Amino acid sequence: MEKVASDKGYCPLELSAATEKVVVDGNRRKYVQLGRSLRFYGGTTSATEVGCNLRCKFCFSDKPVWKPKKTGKLYSPQQVFDGLAKNARKYGHKLISASASEGTIGREHLFELLDLVEQSEFIYILETNGMTLGADPAYCQQLAKYKRLHVRVSIKGATPDEYFDLTGARPDSYWLPYEAMRNLIDAGVSCNACIMASFSSDEGIEDVKKNLSKVHHGILKSLEVESITLFPKVQERLEKHGLKPTRAKRLGSWRKAV
Numbered sequence: 158m159e160k161v162a163s164d165k166g167y168c169p170l171e172l173s174a175a176t177e178k179v180v181v182d183g184n185r186r187k188y189v190q191l192g193r194s195l196r197f198y199g200g201t202t203s204a205t206e207v208g209c210n211l212r213c214k215f216c217f218s219d220k221p222v223w224k225p226k227k228t229g230k231l232y233s234p235q236q237v238f239d240g241l242a243k244n245a246r247k248y249g250h251k252l253i254s255a256s257a258s259e260g261t262i263g264r265e266h267l268f269e270l271l272d273l274v275e276q277s278e279f280i281y282i283l284e285t286n287g288m289t290l291g292a293d294p295a296y297c298q299q300l301a302k303y304k305r306l307h308v309r310v311s312i313k314g315a316t317p318d319e320y321f322d323l324t325g326a327r328p329d330s331y332w333l334p335y336e337a338m339r340n341l342i343d344a345g346v347s348c349n350a351c352i353m354a355s356f357s358s359d360e361g362i363e364d365v366k367k368n369l370s371k372v373h374h375g376i377l378k379s380l381e382v383e384s385i386t387l388f389p390k391v392q393e394r395l396e397k398h399g400l401k402p403t404r405a406k407r408l409g410s411w412r413k414a415v
């Protein structure tokens with residue numbers, strides 16, 4: 158993997174620390190809602206959390222990412238678990254998660270939530286962009302004690318330059334999700350990677366696969382290649398930044414964007 162020296166873009170780890178001050182208070186974290194059904198994985202229950210350490214221009218989440226101060230309310234791990242469990246039991250979901258922001262922000266909150274999941278019938282899917290976990294192997298070691306946890310690491314784009322165009326973050330942080338996968342596998346945590354490939358060439362996607370197989374050859378078996386959904390706000394933001402996806406889901410359908 159070619160590392161790229163960087164003097165441009167914000168640092169996601171610094172943004173993480175700043176965001177934590179806004180969306181975390183002790184063991185409580187901000188959420189917009191605590192349990193709604195999503196169709197992923199054949200049906201899951203997901204909470205909408207507030208606060209992210211990236212600013213992806215294609216992100217479907219709006220206020221939880223861009224206006225964390227004004228969005229959501231603080232909830233304890235028990236309140237979040239109860240909200241998730243209530244909806245999951247009602248609809249027969251085994252998988253629960255939080256989405257629309259970064260899942261690793263608020264470590265104390267997350268660990269207490271995972272303690273509750275551990276005593277339940279559910280599996281928790283930790284959705285992450287891999288910034289924190291890539292920079293902090295100890296965090297991954299701490300996650301290893303949870304057996305009802307699966308971590309899904311999302312890679313944004315196929316190269317450091319593409320990632321910078323899409324997120325505005327310093328290009329060398331592109332490699333942190335790869336490091337996150339390495340740290341999680343080394344720690345024995347159940348995990349898989351996905352690549353957001355809406356702005357990538359076919360060759361770029363192949364390069365991502367090559368780079369991931371250097372981390373661990375088994376990663377490719379569970380690699381997900383995903384596309385953005387062109388919600389009106391997303392389309393508006395992309396147009397503002399002059400970004401055009403090559404692959405995208407339109408509401409209600411999937412097609413290669415032209």
Ligand code: SF4
Nearest residue numbers: 209211213216257258
């Ligand atoms: S990492 Fe995810 S939640 Fe955060 S800005 Fe990017 S797409 Fe949105």
